[in-house]
Amino acid sequence: MKVVLRIGGSVLGSPPSAEIVNEYADVISDLNYEGNFVAVVVGGGQVAREYIRSASKMGLSPYQQDTVAIHASRLNARLVAMKLGGVSSVPTSIDGMLQRLARNRVAVMGGLKPGITTDTVAAMVAQRWRADLLVKASDQNGIYTADPRVNKKAKKLEKITFEKMKEILGGSHKPGIHSIVDPVAVAHLTDSRIRLVVLNGSDAKGVIKAVRGEKIGTTVT
Ligand code: UTP
Numbered sequence: 001m002k003v004v005l006r007i008g009g010s011v012l013g014s015p016p017s018a019e020i021v022n023e024y025a026d027v028i029s030d031l032n033y034e035g036n037f038v039a040v041v042v043g044g045g046q047v048a049r050e051y052i053r054s055a056s057k058m059g060l061s062p063y064q065q066d067t068v069a070i071h072a073s074r075l076n077a078r079l080v081a082m083k084l085g086g087v088s089s090v091p092t093s094i095d096g097m098l099q100r101l102a103r104n105r106v107a108v109m110g111g112l113k114p115g116i117t118t119d120t121v122a123a124m125v126a127q128r129w130r131a132d133l134l135v136k137a138s139d140q141n142g143i144y145t146a147d148p149r150v151n152k153k154a155k156k157l158e159k160i161t162f163e164k165m166k167e168i169l170g171g172s173h174k175p176g177i178h179s180i181v182d183p184v185a186v187a188h189l190t191d192s193r194i195r196l197v198v199l200n201g202s203d204a205k206g207v208i209k210a211v212r213g214e215k216i217g218t219t220v221t
């Protein structure tokens with residue numbers, strides 16, 4: 001199976017926790033061993049958001065704010081890539097990522113361009129690579145009827161359609177956006193119809209469950 005694994009910066013920690021990076025490396029090796037190909041897309045986390053805040057206070061444009069955040073995600077991606085096989089650089093384009101995936105069972109990248117988040121990068125890789133599944137490891141248990149950090153009455157959804165996801169999570173991009181799935185990625189996934197599982201990434205093994213089709217987080221089909 002071709003799996004895109006999007007690891008939220010909020011899951012890795014800022015700076016990334018060695019323990020969590022190692023757990024994800026083990027899970028990715030297990031997935032490879034079971035015959036899966038894995039495209040990993042890593043986010044920039046709190047550090048990226050702090051750079052955005054500084055850049056904003058300095059009067060830099062939203063484009064420049066996004067640009068510094070992209071570098072934070074690439075640094076995280078490089079760390080994960082090194083643990084997985086010692087590569088010295090990470091792809092900075094979808095074509096570059098696809099070239100790596102054509103040669104290897106696993107490839108890792110971070111951010112791509114201003115105006116999106118790594119959710120969209122993951123959705124773009126999934127579409128071009130014709131992935132079977134996109135798993136987003138996030139800091140929440142799945143997609144809720146509303147943002148659970150704001151609305152305490154929000155309920156977790158187990159299985160929803162792309163249209164329902166768009167209804168709940170549609171909108172537009174702004175630097176540092178912290179949505180369970182960013183609105184641009186939601187639009188991409190609604191077009192490409194690639195199955196998405198959003199789960200709590202604090203236990204990396206949850207990703208194996210998602211790939212095996214076991215019940216976890218929220219599935220969007
Ligand atoms: P990330 O996608 O790195 O977020 O986007 P994250 O830390 O993993 O977030 P969680 O864990 O899912 O919540 C952080 C910011 O980096 C910029 C955007 O400003 C985005 O909000 N970014 C990232 C881009 O502009 N382009 C990219 O391709 C990636």
